[in-house]
Amino acid sequence: MITVLLVDDHPVVRRGLRALLEELPEVELVGEAGDGAEALALLERLEAEGRPRPDVVLMDLQMGSGMHGVEATRRITALPQPPAVLILTTYSTDADILSAVEAGATGYLLKDAPPEELAAAVRAAAKGETVLAPPVAARLLGRVRAGRPMLSPRETEILELVAEGLANRQISKRLFISEATVKTHLVHVYDKLGVDSRTAAIAAALQAGLIRPR
Structure with missing residues:
Protein backbone atom coordinates (compact mmCIF):
# COMPACT_ATOMS: atom_id res chain seq x y z
CA MET A 1 0.00 0.00 0.00
CA ARG A 145 21.46 22.54 -24.48
CA ALA A 146 21.07 26.29 -24.87
CA GLY A 147 23.45 27.03 -22.02
CA ARG A 148 20.98 29.48 -20.53
CA PRO A 149 22.04 31.34 -17.36
CA MET A 150 21.49 29.63 -14.04
CA LEU A 151 20.36 31.98 -11.30
CA SER A 152 20.63 30.79 -7.72
CA PRO A 153 17.41 30.60 -5.66
CA ARG A 154 18.42 33.77 -3.79
CA GLU A 155 19.20 35.63 -7.02
CA THR A 156 15.86 34.57 -8.43
CA GLU A 157 14.07 35.66 -5.28
CA ILE A 158 15.71 39.10 -5.39
CA LEU A 159 14.98 39.53 -9.09
CA GLU A 160 11.33 38.64 -8.52
CA LEU A 161 11.14 41.34 -5.84
CA VAL A 162 12.78 43.80 -8.23
CA ALA A 163 10.08 42.88 -10.76
CA GLU A 164 7.47 43.72 -8.11
CA GLY A 165 8.93 47.23 -7.99
CA LEU A 166 10.80 47.01 -4.67
CA ALA A 167 13.90 49.12 -4.13
CA ASN A 168 17.11 47.60 -2.74
CA ARG A 169 16.38 48.89 0.75
CA GLN A 170 12.90 47.34 0.71
CA ILE A 171 14.32 44.04 -0.53
CA SER A 172 16.94 44.01 2.21
CA LYS A 173 14.24 44.47 4.86
CA ARG A 174 12.01 41.83 3.29
CA LEU A 175 14.79 39.22 3.18
CA PHE A 176 16.62 40.28 6.36
CA ILE A 177 19.90 40.86 4.54
CA SER A 178 22.02 43.97 4.10
CA GLU A 179 21.46 46.41 1.26
CA ALA A 180 25.06 45.76 0.17
CA THR A 181 24.25 42.04 -0.15
CA VAL A 182 21.25 42.85 -2.33
CA LYS A 183 23.47 44.97 -4.59
CA THR A 184 26.05 42.17 -4.81
CA HIS A 185 23.40 39.65 -5.84
CA LEU A 186 22.08 42.04 -8.48
CA VAL A 187 25.58 42.53 -9.89
CA HIS A 188 25.81 38.75 -10.29
CA VAL A 189 22.36 38.66 -11.91
CA TYR A 190 23.32 41.39 -14.39
CA ASP A 191 26.52 39.54 -15.24
CA LYS A 192 24.76 36.23 -15.80
CA LEU A 193 22.03 37.79 -17.94
CA GLY A 194 24.40 40.07 -19.84
CA VAL A 195 22.50 43.26 -18.92
CA ASP A 196 23.28 46.48 -17.08
CA SER A 197 19.99 47.63 -15.58
CA ARG A 198 17.06 46.44 -13.48
CA THR A 199 14.61 46.86 -16.35
CA ALA A 200 16.79 44.89 -18.75
CA ALA A 201 17.32 42.15 -16.15
CA ILE A 202 13.57 41.76 -15.66
CA ALA A 203 12.96 41.63 -19.42
CA ALA A 204 15.72 39.07 -19.98
CA ALA A 205 14.57 36.89 -17.08
CA LEU A 206 10.97 36.91 -18.29
CA GLN A 207 12.03 36.01 -21.81
CA ALA A 208 14.16 33.13 -20.53
CA GLY A 209 11.40 31.87 -18.23
CA LEU A 210 13.51 32.45 -15.12
CA ILE A 211 10.77 34.35 -13.29
CA ARG A 212 6.99 34.38 -13.57
CA PRO A 213 5.17 37.33 -15.15
CA ARG A 214 3.44 39.57 -12.61
Missing part, protein backbone atom coordinates in the same frame (compact mmCIF):
# COMPACT_ATOMS: atom_id res chain seq x y z
CA ILE A 2 1.27 3.49 -0.95
CA THR A 3 0.36 6.15 1.61
CA VAL A 4 -0.06 9.74 0.40
CA LEU A 5 -0.34 13.16 2.08
CA LEU A 6 -2.09 15.78 -0.07
CA VAL A 7 -1.03 19.45 0.27
CA ASP A 8 -2.97 22.16 -1.61
CA ASP A 9 -4.65 25.38 -0.51
CA HIS A 10 -7.71 24.96 -2.75
CA PRO A 11 -10.38 22.69 -1.21
CA VAL A 12 -11.95 22.01 -4.62
CA VAL A 13 -8.60 20.87 -6.02
CA ARG A 14 -8.01 18.66 -2.98
CA ARG A 15 -11.45 17.13 -3.41
CA GLY A 16 -10.71 16.25 -7.04
CA LEU A 17 -7.30 14.81 -6.22
CA ARG A 18 -8.77 12.87 -3.30
CA ALA A 19 -11.38 11.33 -5.60
CA LEU A 20 -8.68 10.37 -8.09
CA LEU A 21 -6.44 8.80 -5.43
CA GLU A 22 -9.32 6.90 -3.86
CA GLU A 23 -9.87 5.14 -7.18
CA LEU A 24 -6.41 3.60 -6.95
CA PRO A 25 -6.60 0.35 -4.94
CA GLU A 26 -2.93 0.44 -3.95
CA VAL A 27 -3.05 4.04 -2.65
CA GLU A 28 -4.25 5.24 0.76
CA LEU A 29 -4.73 8.95 1.53
CA VAL A 30 -3.53 9.49 5.10
CA GLY A 31 -4.08 13.23 5.39
CA GLU A 32 -4.66 16.62 3.79
CA ALA A 33 -3.13 20.03 4.46
CA GLY A 34 -3.84 23.55 3.20
CA ASP A 35 -0.22 24.77 3.24
CA GLY A 36 3.34 23.72 4.03
CA ALA A 37 3.20 24.54 7.74
CA GLU A 38 0.05 22.47 8.17
CA ALA A 39 1.69 19.59 6.30
CA LEU A 40 4.73 19.67 8.60
CA ALA A 41 2.47 19.76 11.67
CA LEU A 42 0.55 16.78 10.35
CA LEU A 43 3.76 14.82 9.77
CA GLU A 44 4.83 15.57 13.35
CA ARG A 45 1.45 14.44 14.66
CA LEU A 46 1.64 11.17 12.74
CA GLU A 47 5.07 10.50 14.21
CA ALA A 48 3.91 11.43 17.73
CA GLU A 49 1.06 8.95 17.38
CA GLY A 50 3.49 6.24 16.33
CA ARG A 51 2.11 6.11 12.80
CA PRO A 52 4.51 5.90 9.85
CA ARG A 53 5.09 8.91 7.64
CA PRO A 54 3.41 8.80 4.22
CA ASP A 55 5.37 7.38 1.34
CA VAL A 56 4.59 10.35 -0.90
CA VAL A 57 3.67 13.99 -0.26
CA LEU A 58 1.75 15.47 -3.19
CA MET A 59 2.71 19.14 -2.91
CA ASP A 60 1.38 22.33 -4.50
CA LEU A 61 3.87 25.19 -4.99
CA GLN A 62 2.03 28.45 -4.33
CA MET A 63 -0.38 28.35 -1.37
CA GLY A 64 -1.68 31.82 -0.64
CA SER A 65 -0.19 33.43 2.44
CA GLY A 66 0.84 30.09 3.96
CA MET A 67 4.20 28.36 3.69
CA HIS A 68 4.86 27.74 0.02
CA GLY A 69 5.74 24.39 -1.49
CA VAL A 70 9.47 24.92 -2.02
CA GLU A 71 10.12 25.79 1.63
CA ALA A 72 7.88 22.94 2.80
CA THR A 73 9.71 20.55 0.48
CA ARG A 74 13.07 21.71 1.83
CA ARG A 75 11.97 21.08 5.41
CA ILE A 76 10.31 17.76 4.69
CA THR A 77 13.27 16.34 2.78
CA ALA A 78 15.55 17.38 5.67
CA LEU A 79 13.64 15.08 8.04
CA PRO A 80 15.10 11.69 9.01
CA GLN A 81 13.74 9.09 6.58
CA PRO A 82 11.70 11.66 4.65
CA PRO A 83 8.84 10.82 2.32
CA ALA A 84 9.18 11.51 -1.39
CA VAL A 85 7.82 14.93 -2.37
CA LEU A 86 6.03 15.10 -5.70
CA ILE A 87 5.27 18.65 -6.86
CA LEU A 88 1.89 19.14 -8.55
CA THR A 89 1.42 22.69 -9.77
CA THR A 90 0.28 24.96 -12.59
CA TYR A 91 3.68 26.73 -12.73
CA SER A 92 6.40 25.59 -15.13
CA THR A 93 8.97 28.38 -15.20
CA ASP A 94 12.65 27.50 -14.90
CA ALA A 95 12.77 29.27 -11.54
CA ASP A 96 9.94 27.17 -10.10
CA ILE A 97 11.32 23.91 -11.44
CA LEU A 98 14.89 24.51 -10.31
CA SER A 99 13.84 25.74 -6.87
CA ALA A 100 11.72 22.64 -6.31
CA VAL A 101 14.43 20.26 -7.51
CA GLU A 102 17.08 21.99 -5.40
CA ALA A 103 14.76 21.72 -2.39
CA GLY A 104 14.74 17.95 -2.82
CA ALA A 105 11.56 17.22 -4.76
CA THR A 106 11.46 13.74 -6.28
CA GLY A 107 9.24 14.82 -9.15
CA TYR A 108 7.46 17.72 -10.81
CA LEU A 109 4.07 17.40 -12.50
CA LEU A 110 1.63 19.95 -13.92
CA LYS A 111 -2.00 19.99 -12.84
CA ASP A 112 -3.22 19.46 -16.40
CA ALA A 113 -1.57 16.02 -16.43
CA PRO A 114 -3.91 13.11 -17.29
CA PRO A 115 -5.09 11.07 -14.27
CA GLU A 116 -3.14 8.02 -15.42
CA GLU A 117 0.06 10.09 -15.56
CA LEU A 118 -0.47 11.29 -12.00
CA ALA A 119 -1.18 7.76 -10.80
CA ALA A 120 2.00 6.47 -12.47
CA ALA A 121 3.98 9.35 -10.94
CA VAL A 122 2.76 8.53 -7.43
CA ARG A 123 3.77 4.91 -7.87
CA ALA A 124 7.18 5.90 -9.24
CA ALA A 125 7.81 8.45 -6.48
CA ALA A 126 7.00 5.83 -3.85
CA LYS A 127 9.81 3.72 -5.34
CA GLY A 128 12.21 6.65 -5.12
CA GLU A 129 12.21 7.27 -8.86
CA THR A 130 12.47 10.76 -10.36
CA VAL A 131 9.35 11.87 -12.21
CA LEU A 132 9.19 14.88 -14.54
CA ALA A 133 6.24 15.93 -16.66
CA PRO A 134 7.23 15.94 -20.36
CA PRO A 135 7.02 19.77 -20.64
CA VAL A 136 9.18 20.11 -17.52
CA ALA A 137 11.78 17.64 -18.79
CA ALA A 138 11.83 19.46 -22.12
CA ARG A 139 12.45 22.80 -20.40
CA LEU A 140 15.34 21.42 -18.36
CA LEU A 141 16.89 19.70 -21.38
CA GLY A 142 16.47 22.82 -23.51
CA ARG A 143 18.07 24.89 -20.79
CA VAL A 144 21.11 22.65 -20.69
Whole structure:
Protein backbone atom coordinates (compact mmCIF):
# COMPACT_ATOMS: atom_id res chain seq x y z
CA MET A 1 0.00 0.00 0.00
CA ILE A 2 1.27 3.49 -0.95
CA THR A 3 0.36 6.15 1.61
CA VAL A 4 -0.06 9.74 0.40
CA LEU A 5 -0.34 13.16 2.08
CA LEU A 6 -2.09 15.78 -0.07
CA VAL A 7 -1.03 19.45 0.27
CA ASP A 8 -2.97 22.16 -1.61
CA ASP A 9 -4.65 25.38 -0.51
CA HIS A 10 -7.71 24.96 -2.75
CA PRO A 11 -10.38 22.69 -1.21
CA VAL A 12 -11.95 22.01 -4.62
CA VAL A 13 -8.60 20.87 -6.02
CA ARG A 14 -8.01 18.66 -2.98
CA ARG A 15 -11.45 17.13 -3.41
CA GLY A 16 -10.71 16.25 -7.04
CA LEU A 17 -7.30 14.81 -6.22
CA ARG A 18 -8.77 12.87 -3.30
CA ALA A 19 -11.38 11.33 -5.60
CA LEU A 20 -8.68 10.37 -8.09
CA LEU A 21 -6.44 8.80 -5.43
CA GLU A 22 -9.32 6.90 -3.86
CA GLU A 23 -9.87 5.14 -7.18
CA LEU A 24 -6.41 3.60 -6.95
CA PRO A 25 -6.60 0.35 -4.94
CA GLU A 26 -2.93 0.44 -3.95
CA VAL A 27 -3.05 4.04 -2.65
CA GLU A 28 -4.25 5.24 0.76
CA LEU A 29 -4.73 8.95 1.53
CA VAL A 30 -3.53 9.49 5.10
CA GLY A 31 -4.08 13.23 5.39
CA GLU A 32 -4.66 16.62 3.79
CA ALA A 33 -3.13 20.03 4.46
CA GLY A 34 -3.84 23.55 3.20
CA ASP A 35 -0.22 24.77 3.24
CA GLY A 36 3.34 23.72 4.03
CA ALA A 37 3.20 24.54 7.74
CA GLU A 38 0.05 22.47 8.17
CA ALA A 39 1.69 19.59 6.30
CA LEU A 40 4.73 19.67 8.60
CA ALA A 41 2.47 19.76 11.67
CA LEU A 42 0.55 16.78 10.35
CA LEU A 43 3.76 14.82 9.77
CA GLU A 44 4.83 15.57 13.35
CA ARG A 45 1.45 14.44 14.66
CA LEU A 46 1.64 11.17 12.74
CA GLU A 47 5.07 10.50 14.21
CA ALA A 48 3.91 11.43 17.73
CA GLU A 49 1.06 8.95 17.38
CA GLY A 50 3.49 6.24 16.33
CA ARG A 51 2.11 6.11 12.80
CA PRO A 52 4.51 5.90 9.85
CA ARG A 53 5.09 8.91 7.64
CA PRO A 54 3.41 8.80 4.22
CA ASP A 55 5.37 7.38 1.34
CA VAL A 56 4.59 10.35 -0.90
CA VAL A 57 3.67 13.99 -0.26
CA LEU A 58 1.75 15.47 -3.19
CA MET A 59 2.71 19.14 -2.91
CA ASP A 60 1.38 22.33 -4.50
CA LEU A 61 3.87 25.19 -4.99
CA GLN A 62 2.03 28.45 -4.33
CA MET A 63 -0.38 28.35 -1.37
CA GLY A 64 -1.68 31.82 -0.64
CA SER A 65 -0.19 33.43 2.44
CA GLY A 66 0.84 30.09 3.96
CA MET A 67 4.20 28.36 3.69
CA HIS A 68 4.86 27.74 0.02
CA GLY A 69 5.74 24.39 -1.49
CA VAL A 70 9.47 24.92 -2.02
CA GLU A 71 10.12 25.79 1.63
CA ALA A 72 7.88 22.94 2.80
CA THR A 73 9.71 20.55 0.48
CA ARG A 74 13.07 21.71 1.83
CA ARG A 75 11.97 21.08 5.41
CA ILE A 76 10.31 17.76 4.69
CA THR A 77 13.27 16.34 2.78
CA ALA A 78 15.55 17.38 5.67
CA LEU A 79 13.64 15.08 8.04
CA PRO A 80 15.10 11.69 9.01
CA GLN A 81 13.74 9.09 6.58
CA PRO A 82 11.70 11.66 4.65
CA PRO A 83 8.84 10.82 2.32
CA ALA A 84 9.18 11.51 -1.39
CA VAL A 85 7.82 14.93 -2.37
CA LEU A 86 6.03 15.10 -5.70
CA ILE A 87 5.27 18.65 -6.86
CA LEU A 88 1.89 19.14 -8.55
CA THR A 89 1.42 22.69 -9.77
CA THR A 90 0.28 24.96 -12.59
CA TYR A 91 3.68 26.73 -12.73
CA SER A 92 6.40 25.59 -15.13
CA THR A 93 8.97 28.38 -15.20
CA ASP A 94 12.65 27.50 -14.90
CA ALA A 95 12.77 29.27 -11.54
CA ASP A 96 9.94 27.17 -10.10
CA ILE A 97 11.32 23.91 -11.44
CA LEU A 98 14.89 24.51 -10.31
CA SER A 99 13.84 25.74 -6.87
CA ALA A 100 11.72 22.64 -6.31
CA VAL A 101 14.43 20.26 -7.51
CA GLU A 102 17.08 21.99 -5.40
CA ALA A 103 14.76 21.72 -2.39
CA GLY A 104 14.74 17.95 -2.82
CA ALA A 105 11.56 17.22 -4.76
CA THR A 106 11.46 13.74 -6.28
CA GLY A 107 9.24 14.82 -9.15
CA TYR A 108 7.46 17.72 -10.81
CA LEU A 109 4.07 17.40 -12.50
CA LEU A 110 1.63 19.95 -13.92
CA LYS A 111 -2.00 19.99 -12.84
CA ASP A 112 -3.22 19.46 -16.40
CA ALA A 113 -1.57 16.02 -16.43
CA PRO A 114 -3.91 13.11 -17.29
CA PRO A 115 -5.09 11.07 -14.27
CA GLU A 116 -3.14 8.02 -15.42
CA GLU A 117 0.06 10.09 -15.56
CA LEU A 118 -0.47 11.29 -12.00
CA ALA A 119 -1.18 7.76 -10.80
CA ALA A 120 2.00 6.47 -12.47
CA ALA A 121 3.98 9.35 -10.94
CA VAL A 122 2.76 8.53 -7.43
CA ARG A 123 3.77 4.91 -7.87
CA ALA A 124 7.18 5.90 -9.24
CA ALA A 125 7.81 8.45 -6.48
CA ALA A 126 7.00 5.83 -3.85
CA LYS A 127 9.81 3.72 -5.34
CA GLY A 128 12.21 6.65 -5.12
CA GLU A 129 12.21 7.27 -8.86
CA THR A 130 12.47 10.76 -10.36
CA VAL A 131 9.35 11.87 -12.21
CA LEU A 132 9.19 14.88 -14.54
CA ALA A 133 6.24 15.93 -16.66
CA PRO A 134 7.23 15.94 -20.36
CA PRO A 135 7.02 19.77 -20.64
CA VAL A 136 9.18 20.11 -17.52
CA ALA A 137 11.78 17.64 -18.79
CA ALA A 138 11.83 19.46 -22.12
CA ARG A 139 12.45 22.80 -20.40
CA LEU A 140 15.34 21.42 -18.36
CA LEU A 141 16.89 19.70 -21.38
CA GLY A 142 16.47 22.82 -23.51
CA ARG A 143 18.07 24.89 -20.79
CA VAL A 144 21.11 22.65 -20.69
CA ARG A 145 21.46 22.54 -24.48
CA ALA A 146 21.07 26.29 -24.87
CA GLY A 147 23.45 27.03 -22.02
CA ARG A 148 20.98 29.48 -20.53
CA PRO A 149 22.04 31.34 -17.36
CA MET A 150 21.49 29.63 -14.04
CA LEU A 151 20.36 31.98 -11.30
CA SER A 152 20.63 30.79 -7.72
CA PRO A 153 17.41 30.60 -5.66
CA ARG A 154 18.42 33.77 -3.79
CA GLU A 155 19.20 35.63 -7.02
CA THR A 156 15.86 34.57 -8.43
CA GLU A 157 14.07 35.66 -5.28
CA ILE A 158 15.71 39.10 -5.39
CA LEU A 159 14.98 39.53 -9.09
CA GLU A 160 11.33 38.64 -8.52
CA LEU A 161 11.14 41.34 -5.84
CA VAL A 162 12.78 43.80 -8.23
CA ALA A 163 10.08 42.88 -10.76
CA GLU A 164 7.47 43.72 -8.11
CA GLY A 165 8.93 47.23 -7.99
CA LEU A 166 10.80 47.01 -4.67
CA ALA A 167 13.90 49.12 -4.13
CA ASN A 168 17.11 47.60 -2.74
CA ARG A 169 16.38 48.89 0.75
CA GLN A 170 12.90 47.34 0.71
CA ILE A 171 14.32 44.04 -0.53
CA SER A 172 16.94 44.01 2.21
CA LYS A 173 14.24 44.47 4.86
CA ARG A 174 12.01 41.83 3.29
CA LEU A 175 14.79 39.22 3.18
CA PHE A 176 16.62 40.28 6.36
CA ILE A 177 19.90 40.86 4.54
CA SER A 178 22.02 43.97 4.10
CA GLU A 179 21.46 46.41 1.26
CA ALA A 180 25.06 45.76 0.17
CA THR A 181 24.25 42.04 -0.15
CA VAL A 182 21.25 42.85 -2.33
CA LYS A 183 23.47 44.97 -4.59
CA THR A 184 26.05 42.17 -4.81
CA HIS A 185 23.40 39.65 -5.84
CA LEU A 186 22.08 42.04 -8.48
CA VAL A 187 25.58 42.53 -9.89
CA HIS A 188 25.81 38.75 -10.29
CA VAL A 189 22.36 38.66 -11.91
CA TYR A 190 23.32 41.39 -14.39
CA ASP A 191 26.52 39.54 -15.24
CA LYS A 192 24.76 36.23 -15.80
CA LEU A 193 22.03 37.79 -17.94
CA GLY A 194 24.40 40.07 -19.84
CA VAL A 195 22.50 43.26 -18.92
CA ASP A 196 23.28 46.48 -17.08
CA SER A 197 19.99 47.63 -15.58
CA ARG A 198 17.06 46.44 -13.48
CA THR A 199 14.61 46.86 -16.35
CA ALA A 200 16.79 44.89 -18.75
CA ALA A 201 17.32 42.15 -16.15
CA ILE A 202 13.57 41.76 -15.66
CA ALA A 203 12.96 41.63 -19.42
CA ALA A 204 15.72 39.07 -19.98
CA ALA A 205 14.57 36.89 -17.08
CA LEU A 206 10.97 36.91 -18.29
CA GLN A 207 12.03 36.01 -21.81
CA ALA A 208 14.16 33.13 -20.53
CA GLY A 209 11.40 31.87 -18.23
CA LEU A 210 13.51 32.45 -15.12
CA ILE A 211 10.77 34.35 -13.29
CA ARG A 212 6.99 34.38 -13.57
CA PRO A 213 5.17 37.33 -15.15
CA ARG A 214 3.44 39.57 -12.61
